[in-house]
Amino acid sequence: MRLGKMAAAVATFACLVVLSSLQAYEAAEVPGSQVNGTVHGTVYLTPKLPVPHEYKQITWWFDKSLKILTKKWDQPASYRNGLFHNKLRYHENHTLEINQLQKDGSGTFQMDVEDNQSKTTSERIRLDVYEPVPKPSVNVTIRASKDGWCNVTLTCIVDVTQVSYRWYKNEKDLVGKINSTLDVQLTSESEASYKCIVSNPVSEETGFIYYRSPCTWNEKNSAVPLSLARKTADSILAFGFLLLVHNWV
Ligand SMILES: *[C@@H]1O[C@H](CO)[C@@H](O)[C@H](O)[C@H]1NC(C)=O
Numbered sequence: 001m002r003l004g005k006m007a008a009a010v011a012t013f014a015c016l017v018v019l020s021s022l023q024a025y026e027a028a029e030v031p032g033s034q035v036n037g038t039v040h041g042t043v044y045l046t047p048k049l050p051v052p053h054e055y056k057q058i059t060w061w062f063d064k065s066l067k068i069l070t071k072k073w074d075q076p077a078s079y080r081n082g083l084f085h086n087k088l089r090y091h092e093n094h095t096l097e098i099n100q101l102q103k104d105g106s107g108t109f110q111m112d113v114e115d116n117q118s119k120t121t122s123e124r125i126r127l128d129v130y131e132p133v134p135k136p137s138v139n140v141t142i143r144a145s146k147d148g149w150c151n152v153t154l155t156c157i158v159d160v161t162q163v164s165y166r167w168y169k170n171e172k173d174l175v176g177k178i179n180s181t182l183d184v185q186l187t188s189e190s191e192a193s194y195k196c197i198v199s200n201p202v203s204e205e206t207g208f209i210y211y212r213s214p215c216t217w218n219e220k221n222s223a224v225p226l227s228l229a230r231k232t233a234d235s236i237l238a239f240g241f242l243l244l245v246h247n248w249v
Pocket residue numbers: 031034035036200201
């Protein structure tokens with residue numbers, strides 16, 4: 001009994017050691033020179049530069065010329081009005097927290113540290129702010145539909161720039177198809193599913209389109225393969241619930 005508890009304690013301790021060394025490893029790996037953020041989200045800019053325990057002043061700049069904060073060694077940080085007004089929080093560990101990100105917050109941040117010998121060292125961190133990707137729709141343009149062929153161009157449409165595309169047919173990656181458009185020629189298959197995944201560094205979303213012979217396309221799947229049956233059942237449940245709520249109100 002006691003032995004069991006001791007073994008458990010040892011195991012827990014071993015786990016903690018492994019966990020904390022993993023954490024240390026992760027912290028060392030964090031790339032400090034570039035950070036991606038989401039519109040309305042928060043980022044932490046963490047300089048790699050070791051800041052001396054005592055220093056004269058720390059200054060943060062945005063895009064070289066806009067001073068956004070200064071911090072004297074024995075005083076709290078003082079924030080400047082402007083682009084980042086009320087959005088900054090300077091932490092004791094020299095991490096700069098930026099909240100309520102906007103696209104115009106993309107740019108280069110620079111931290112200048114002036115030490116007690118009036119020597120200044122600097123570090124730059126680039127911030128790129130992206131909008132989350134909205135759900136894409138898939139458009140079909142029929143190029144030819146005769147002699148048993150269905151030749152179409154699928155277009156993955158999403159109202160945001162700076163995104164990449166990936167295409168799948170029947171859940172299989174169409175490696176190398178990275179355009180917003182996909183040319184498709186079908187002849188013998190009776191049905192097929194296509195999806196496009198649109199992504200940027202902060203998010204991704206998927207659009208679907210389903211084919212049925214002869215040359216019929218639908219954004220809803222009417223075939224309901226097994227893998228989708230469950231999802232559909234869930235939506236029916238959800239829909240039923242909505243109806244219920246609707247009837248109550
Ligand atoms: C930010 O996104 C770019 C472009 O996809 C990528 O190369 C970079 O590694 C990302 N940065 C971080 C810190 O994840």
